[in-house]
Amino acid sequence: MNGQRVLGVSAALVLALGAAAARAQTYTGATTAADAQLEGSGSTSAELQPANVGATLVPERAAYRSTGMAELGLGWLVLPGAKVCSARTQNSCKNGDSSPMIEVWPLVRPTPDFAVGAGVSLGLIPTADAPRQDPPGVDRSHSRGYLTVQGIGRYYAIAGEHLEAWAGLTVGFVAISDTFQSKNGLTDKALVGPRGVTIRTEGYTIGVALGGSYRLSPHWSVGTTLRYGAWLLPKKPATDPFGDEASLVGRNSMFSLSLNVAYRIPL
DSSP states (O other): OHHHHHHHHHHHHHHHHHHHHHHHHHHHHHHHHHHHHHHHHTOOGGGGSHHHHHHHHSHHHHTOOOEEEEEEEEEEEEEEEEEEEEEGGGTEEEEEEEEEEEEEEEEEESSSSEEEEEEEEEEOOOSOOOOOOOOTTOOEEEEEEEEEEEEEEEEEEEEOSSEEEEEEEEEEEEEEEEEEEEOOOOOSSOOOSOSEEEEEEEEEEEEEEEEEEEESSSSEEEEEEEEEEEEEOOSSOOBOTTOOBOSOOSEEEEEEEEEEEEEEEEO
């Protein structure tokens, strides 16, 4: 009986070793074939490691490079609650103003989720002009312009292959110019200095922005931007020698909506 048990155990061990050897030979053959295929395609077996498998799931982020962007926008600037005045002592004010606007924004996007930059916005054709009384014998024209220089930080909540959406904060400076120019023609009388005077009002601006874009190609995209901000100007208006006053003072809320085209290149 003991001899039969020994023979049985021996036979079982031989069968188990044979099966293990067969499996090892099959695995070795498969590995050799896979290695040969990788060598033929110019790849290495390191690409099959788990650390590299994760990278292939999001190749656009794994291979992302810092990007430089330049945006050019055309839009409309609105100051809904602004009191546009020429002489506050005469209560000659109009409520609200707006202007066509052009803006340029150079930016750097170091990651797919964040971008920082700065921009310049110009509004040169305001629609509101407060009534004024020119001095006797002095016929003048009046023009006003808005200039803002701001920094911006953006967070991209959606950063897809074609569609993008972001939210951001802006902070910077605002300057408003009121220019009074003489309409009288040139005469034979000598005139020293300019034929007009400009009142400049400077302050600070802070706000928020929302935007989105659609990528047309690797370099070009089109989009839209909505901004809201507060202009913090001096409370006392500056004046010129004729008693004209700066158009805007104090705190003024602003909105702007623009359509833009952007060009981007990897840095």
